[in-house]
Amino acid sequence: MPILSVCNLVKKYNKKPVTNDVSFQINPGEIVGLLGPNGAGKTTAFYLTVGLIRPDSGKIIFKNVDVTKKTMDHRARLGIGYLAQEPTIFKELTVQDNLICILEIIYKARKQQSHLLNTLVDDLQLGSCLHKKAGTLSGGERRRLEIACVLALNPSVLLLDEPFANVDPLVIQNVKYLIKILAGRGIGILITDHNAKELLSIADRCYLIIDGKIFFEGSSSQMISNPMVKQHYLGDSFSY
Structure with a gap:
């Protein structure tokens, strides 16, 4: 049974549909990828799901509750966690104080x-930087703190916007490891990222959006081997 269902979302700008009848689902403990070329509607579909923008039509159902018109903070209280691409931490506060503010x-x-503070610090391996100001953290430490801040809200679903962007390969591997752990605890995870290689290597299922519509749905291996996906998105030489 899906924990989050996105149903027939339509969003138009200047009467032109950017997302056109987009639907997808996330199950508990499942890692789902949302992919697409630039300008295809992927980011709009993701922001509609997060609640940053409102759809013109369609619904978003979370735990059998219609949250389409709910604000982002209301969705967060219900259990929808969101990790933005841009830094969301207080740089002048310590790691500990950032977490305490939320708790x-x-x-x-x-x-x-x-x-819960001790649990988050242990789970995200933040003990060595607990008293550092957030603005002085390395890329990997900052990403772990951002994830810890989202987990402090005890989400059932986690929406990750470009988690592999602007960090080095070692940090990417650490983030992927954390994502797998969280999915293993039953948290449903939706990831959108331009790094198709890293996303496909971790996702249980993927959706590909092209021209505002769901073009393909399936496992990573199915996506990589699909001739139409190769033609329109991945190319013939793609591998992971």
């Missing part, structure tokens, strides 16, 4: 805050 909003009991 104090969500949880009133100090004991619970402390327990």
Whole structure:
């Protein structure tokens, strides 16, 4: 049973559809990729799912609740986590204080805050930089802190925008490892990224958007071997 269903989303700009009847699903513990060339409607479809923009028609269903008209903060409280491409941390605060800021909003009991702080620090391997200012962190440390901040909200679904962008190969491998761990805990994960190679190497299923429509749906191996996908997106020499 899908935990998140995107149903027939349409978004038009100047009467031109950017997404045209786009539908996809995410199951608990599943890693789903959302791919597409520049200008194909992939980013718009992702932002519609996040709640950054509103669709002209269609629905977004989360745990059998229609969240199409819900704000991003309301969706977050319901359990939809979002990791933006741009940095979302307070650079002048320490790693610990960044996490405490979120935990104090969500949880009133100090004991619970402390327990969850320790859990996040251990899970994301942030102990060595706990008292560093966030603005001084390395790319890998910053990405782990950003993920920890999202996990502090206890999401059931995690929407990741370009998690492999602007970081070195070692950080990418670490992020992929964390994503697999989170999926193993039952969190449904949607990833959009221009790095098709890394995304296809980790996704259970992928959707390809071209000209505002779902062009292909299937496993990574099915996508790579599909002649039409090669022709319109990956090219003949693509491998991962």
